[in-house]
Amino acid sequence: MQHLDIAELVRSALEVSGCDPSLIGGIDSHSTIVLDLFALPSICISVKDDDVWIWAQLGADSMVVLQQRAYEILMTIMEGCHFARGGQLLLGEQNGELTLKALVHPDFLSDGEKFSTALNGFYNYLEVFSRSLMR
Numbered sequence: 001m002q003h004l005d006i007a008e009l010v011r012s013a014l015e016v017s018g019c020d021p022s023l024i025g026g027i028d029s030h031s032t033i034v035l036d037l038f039a040l041p042s043i044c045i046s047v048k049d050d051d052v053w054i055w056a057q058l059g060a061d062s063m064v065v066l067q068q069r070a071y072e073i074l075m076t077i078m079e080g081c082h083f084a085r086g087g088q089l090l091l092g093e094q095n096g097e098l099t100l101k102a103l104v105h106p107d108f109l110s111d112g113e114k115f116s117t118a119l120n121g122f123y124n125y126l127e128v129f130s131r132s133l134m135r
Contacts, residue, residue, distance in 0.1 A: 004109060005029060006047050012112025013119050040130055043122060051085075052109055054122045055094075055101040058133055062098035065133045066091075072132055081125070083108045083118035089125060100129050 007029035014024055014035075027033055032046040041056045066073065073091070081089045083105055090101040102125075108118040 004047065004050070004052070006033065006045065006052065009109065009112060009115050010045055010119075013116035016112045016116040017120060037123075040123075040126055043119070043126065045119075052104040053101060054104060054118065055099055056122075056126050057094060057097040057099050058129060060097050062133045063093065063096075066098055069132050073129065076125070076128055076132070081121070083121050098133070100126060 007027040010027055010033055011021075011024055015021055029047075032044050035043040035045070037043065041058055044053075044055050044057075046053050046055070077089050077091065080087045081102060084102040085105045086103070090103070092099050092101060102118070102122055104115075104118050108114045
């Protein structure tokens, strides 16, 4: 895989999505990039071993709620995810919190427009999962 400038890719994706460039601060490509959202958990973007992950921690109480909403959540995951490698989102536990993750398919890393598709898609899933877990 050729060198990926994740900071520039994220900046471009945010601009393509309509974010005012003056609202985008300095982005450090050497650490996890965190996009703070209103009324939703932050979206994190990180690179590990040349793979790009988009993820969000859904909250400490989410593990308990997961037991109550497992069927609904599983059905959402089984719908598939076009921008994720393997076509599936992942749920895991990280630091005691339920975490929604997507390993971004390389086809969505070539430019800001394609990455914005992945980023916006993840945002939409985050809304669905947050709504399910916060009911």
